[in-house]
Amino acid sequence: MTREEKSQVIEELTAQLADNTNIYLTDISGLDAATTSNLRRACFKSNIKLAVVKNTLLEKAMNASDKDFGDLPSTLKGNTSVMYSETGNAPAKVIKEFRKKSEKPLLKGAFIEESIYIGDDLLDALVDIKSREELIGEIVTLLQSPAKNVISALKSSGGTIAGIVKTLSEREG
Secondary structure (H helix, E strand, C coil): CCHHHHHHHHHHHHHHHHHCCEEEEEECCCCCHHHHHHHHHHHHHCCEEEEEECHHHHHHHHHHCCCCCCCHHHHCCCCEEEEEECCCCHHHHHHHHHCCCCCCCEEEEEEECCEEEECHHHHHHHHCCCCHHHHHHHHHHHHHHHHHHHHHHHHHCCCCHHHHHHHHHHHHC
């Protein structure tokens, strides 16, 4: 690879790092072609981009990036694959599901919404991270709950003025 090609790859990696808020570094070495193909297919279905990268080029791209990757470059040893995703926990879920049949991919580290996670032992914690959509759904459910209680109380009292007043006075007392 020429110096010009390397700088082109570094520029592309830097742009991908800038465009993605959820980045996982994994080790998929040792997977045969069929298993790697299955992993790529699982990633595609979950809207995850999987790319095998050279450690030195990725490290240079991380250093050139505006993001603070902390100790994440220290995980760049051996074979490294990068998973980019819009959803913070999607790659962790794919990895966990895939490891039911295979020992790999191993999680080296992750950069999720500016937080850094290092080590395969954090995989379960990353699976439990809620996506933005899940958090919004929970907030909406919490906000709807009091209104639903009032509506059900009003319905249960028969809808009469006396029943409504009685229900409301019981709730306050």
